[in-house]
Amino acid sequence: MVDILHRVGITAPQGAVYQALTSPDRLAAWWTADTRGDGDTGGVLEFRFAVGGFDMKVVEARPTERVSWEVIDGPPEWIGTRISWSLRTEGDFTIVMFAHEGWSEPGEFMAHCSTKWATFLMSLKQLLETGTGAPAPDDLRISDWH
Amino acid sequence: MVDILHRVGITAPQGAVYQALTSPDRLAAWWTADTRGDGDTGGVLEFRFAVGGFDMKVVEARPTERVSWEVIDGPPEWIGTRISWSLRTEGDFTIVMFAHEGWSEPGEFMAHCSTKWATFLMSLKQLLETGTGAPAPDDLRISDWH
Numbered sequence: 001m002v003d004i005l006h007r008v009g010i011t012a013p014q015g016a017v018y019q020a021l022t023s024p025d026r027l028a029a030w031w032t033a034d035t036r037g038d039g040d041t042g043g044v045l046e047f048r049f050a051v052g053g054f055d056m057k058v059v060e061a062r063p064t065e066r067v068s069w070e071v072i073d074g075p076p077e078w079i080g081t082r083i084s085w086s087l088r089t090e091g092d093f094t095i096v097m098f099a100h101e102g103w104s105e106p107g108e109f110m111a112h113c114s115t116k117w118a119t120f121l122m123s124l125k126q127l128l129e130t131g132t133g134a135p136a137p138d139d140l141r142i143s144d145w146h
Numbered sequence: 147m148v149d150i151l152h153r154v155g156i157t158a159p160q161g162a163v164y165q166a167l168t169s170p171d172r173l174a175a176w177w178t179a180d181t182r183g184d185g186d187t188g189g190v191l192e193f194r195f196a197v198g199g200f201d202m203k204v205v206e207a208r209p210t211e212r213v214s215w216e217v218i219d220g221p222p223e224w225i226g227t228r229i230s231w232s233l234r235t236e237g238d239f240t241i242v243m244f245a246h247e248g249w250s251e252p253g254e255f256m257a258h259c260s261t262k263w264a265t266f267l268m269s270l271k272q273l274l275e276t277g278t279g280a281p282a283p284d285d286l287r288i289s290d291w292h
Contacts, residue, residue, distance in 0.1 A: 003148070005257035006264075009289025093290045097257060111153035111243060118152075118264030122288070142268070143155025144239045 003112045004100040009093035012128035017094045018064035030133030047107040150246040151262045155239035162241045163212035176279035178214040215276035
């Protein structure tokens with residue numbers, strides 16, 4: 001098993017970061033504009049991109065500390081993997097510890113997703129600090145795989 | 147052992163990307179302005195930041211396909227880890243496969259470095275595509291750890 005890990009610090013209240021991970025409208029403002037569903041525990045969130053998308057079962061949504069999802073539909077490499085967000089406050093920052101766990105192998109697609117997650121975390125940070133994120137389809141293009 | 151993996155595509159010739167990974171002047175234009183040393187096989191590169199830095203032994207510099215470094219000085223978590231860059235051309239893109247391998251544990255510092263590497267890869271891409279990168283000390287701030 002292989003994991004993707006990231007850490008960012010956002011100068012916004014922990015509650016605002018938590019909301020950006022659980023409200024479909026707020027998720028749509030930094031990850032993908034086409035986001036629907038229910039971000040509370042037991043709900044399903046549907047994220048759609050120009051090509052394909054992901055369905056996530058919300059395993060845990062514990063205000064304002066932790067959110068975790070299980071991927072129930074999407075690319076084969078993603079199905080069954082788990083994505084989690086742990087939040088805590090340190091001084092002026094909300095620290096976000098991100099993990100995308102359970103990849104079966106460390107291949108080129110995982111490497112792409114690792115870089116892409118980092119840029120979406122920057123979009124989340126930008127949304128909360130400036131009011132404007134960069135969700136798909138206006139996300140930062142990192143390669144031929146977009 | 148845990149690895150950081152990233153993948154980016156850069157619309158620049160493979161030779162230009164290779165040069166940006168082996169020439170101290172070009173490394174200084176996207177990673178840290180305070181870069182010195184010798185980027186050829188057997189050389190040592192010294193990267194300095196506001197707090198601390200890294201010394202890398204160049205294990206391999208094979209034009210224009212692959213560069214790998216071993217960390218010989220720096221933060222304890224980095225010493226002995228290996229950083230590699232594999233390049234290939236696909237259509238208009240030079241594909242960069244990046245790996246930072248040999249971390250002893252997947253901790254918070256590794257997560258920070260994973261995100262930070264992604265933003266420096268974006269700086270490398272920006273340098274080659276627009277002529278201007280964002281090397282330290284003018285690098286993108288991602289958290290309280292900078």
